[in-house]
Amino acid sequence: MTTPGPLTPPKPVEVAAHPKRTPPSASLPRVIAKRAAGLLATILVLPAFAAYVLGRAVLGPVKAFAGWSQALSILPGLTGEYLRRAFYQLALAHCGQDVCTTFGTVISHPTTSLGNRTYVGAFCVLGDVTLEEDVLLGSHVSVINGGAQHGIERLDVPVREQPGQWRRITIGRDSWIGDRSVVLANIGRHCVVGAGSVVVTPLEDYAIAVGNPARVLRYRNQESLTSAESKAEA
């Protein structure tokens, strides 16, 4: 029997995202109430969006957007969640259905894309990133655009003035990033990153990685793969 080593990504296998998943039942009144609240939130943020569009013409998209993201980040509770989602659906490159960004979370770039049902915990900082659908970020997570925003080669020029490289980061769907992690590299789909980890190299789909720098413990689909192989060979 051949089984993959502990740090070797398993061969690609078809695993249904959530084979036994049944969508949570939502009663019609609840759906209507949520839609109405969403619509109300959109109406309420329209002046902010209009001000952002004006500010964008003067300050440029990044400066104008970051200021509104900071302002909206301090609105508490469910009200804040609805208002932020409404604003982001107007202003971001993409903000899907049922996205939740909680208190204190700041997004720096309007080019950011948030997939359906993405959940971003409290006090996160997001750069120019793509979070695919069902991504779950704990609190105090930073997703930044690589580790080389500034050059560090020259000693006669301040670091802040040295050009660097800006890498757009993608976190694949259904990945869960633990509290206080820092993500500087792409993360595949269905991954788990342990609390307090620093991800500096890309993670393959299904990886569970922990530590600083984050190292792969195992792959979530490894067990099912090996048991499937055993069954096939039996």
Ligand SMILES: CC(C)(COP(=O)(O)OP(=O)(O)OC[C@H]1O[C@@H](n2cnc3c(N)ncnc32)[C@H](O)[C@@H]1OP(=O)(O)O)[C@@H](O)C(=O)NCCC(=O)NCCS
């Ligand atoms: C990574 C995690 C999911 C556990 O995964 P797991 O595969 O069940 O791992 P285990 O608990 O079996 O631990 C395996 C090893 O990794 C270590 N480990 C687990 N989590 C770790 C972490 N966050 N950082 C460093 N090492 C960690 C364990 O100590 C253990 O080490 P050992 O083999 O030397 O004893 C969990 O520890 C974690 O960090 N969850 C995130 C929780 C969180 O941030 N929630 C936010 C709210 S959404």
